[in-house]
Amino acid sequence: MNKAMADTEAQVLKSPRHVAIIMDGNGRWAQSRGKPRLFGHRAGAKRVREIVRSCPDLGVKYITIFAFSTENWKRSEAEVTGLMSLFRRYIKKEARALVEEGVRVRFIGDRSRLGKKLVALMNELEEMTSHNDYVNLTIALNYGGRDELARASRRMAQDVADGALKPEGVNEETITSYLDTSILPDPDLVIRTSGEARVSNFLLWQSAYAEFEFIETLWPDFTSEVFQEVVDRFSGRDRRFGAVKPAAE
Ligand code: IPE
Ligand code: IPE
Ligand code: MG
Numbered sequence: 397m398n399k400a401m402a403d404t405e406a407q408v409l410k411s412p413r414h415v416a417i418i419m420d421g422n423g424r425w426a427q428s429r430g431k432p433r434l435f436g437h438r439a440g441a442k443r444v445r446e447i448v449r450s451c452p453d454l455g456v457k458y459i460t461i462f463a464f465s466t467e468n469w470k471r472s473e474a475e476v477t478g479l480m481s482l483f484r485r486y487i488k489k490e491a492r493a494l495v496e497e498g499v500r501v502r503f504i505g506d507r508s509r510l511g512k513k514l515v516a517l518m519n520e521l522e523e524m525t526s527h528n529d530y531v532n533l534t535i536a537l538n539y540g541g542r543d544e545l546a547r548a549s550r551r552m553a554q555d556v557a558d559g560a561l562k563p564e565g566v567n568e569e570t571i572t573s574y575l576d577t578s579i580l581p582d583p584d585l586v587i588r589t590s591g592e593a594r595v596s597n598f599l600l601w602q603s604a605y606a607e608f609e610f611i612e613t614l615w616p617d618f619t620s621e622v623f624q625e626v627v628d629r630f631s632g633r634d635r636r637f638g639a640v641k642p643a644a645e
Pocket of ligand 3: 420
């Protein structure tokens with residue numbers, strides 16, 4: 397193995413396998429240009445393709461993006477309607493490229509409050525990309541970590557009532573298996589753009605041992621170069637998972 401190959405391998409070995417991103421700052425990006433908030437959301441949506449495409453080179457196999465939270469319904473009707481129509485258009489426009497580029501798309505969140513047309517497009521895209529596995533893109537839409545845990549608990553309680561699950565059989569693995577993310581590994585790295593240092597109800601259970609990066613860049617300015625810098629910083633972090641590192645010999 398030559399040095400370049402060894403370097404690439406070392407980079408991939410230390411890469412975060414699963415990166416989750418809180419794509420924040422679209423509104424401020426638009427406002428600073430004197431434009432309506434939806435202009436920022438459109439610019440933000442355009443960034444997604446570039447970021448997903450750059451994942452394989454960075455050794456990232458799973459990427460999960462926060463598109464709409466269970467709290468975002470509190471925004472103006474115009475913004476919510478605009479976002480919903482942007483999601484529909486985005487799926488229609490990107491579907492072919494996602495299929496061709498080997499991206500497997502999944503959605504997490506509560507679909508019951510979303511429009512029928514949007515849900516149909518989401519189901520269709522999941523189905524169309526179900527044979528892909530080059531990159532796993534998960535889109536969190538009407539997602540909230542607490543809501544996800546509440547929905548999972550309801551189903552667990554129902555299974556106990558039906559005799560399909562024993563109360564003493566409920567452990568961490570059981571809870572994980574009832575979550576929307578059941579088949580995904582936990583995120584290794586959670587990135588939030590726009591300078592806010594909060595989690596805003598994203599992947600609460602799953603990010604128990606994730607590394608966090610809060611960066612100033614607004615989401616529409618988050619290029620693959622910025623993404624690479626953040627991933628590189630992750631490689632230098634010392635993850636201990638509660639244990640003590642053995643002393644160097
Ligand atoms: C994130 O950008 C996108 C969504 C929440 C849908 P914001 O819309 O929150 O942008 P800021 O935080 O107001 O700048
Ligand atoms: C989190 O951003 C949700 C998404 C990025 C989709 P928000 O802008 O909604 O979060 P807060 O209100 O600043 O906590
Ligand atoms: Mg925000």
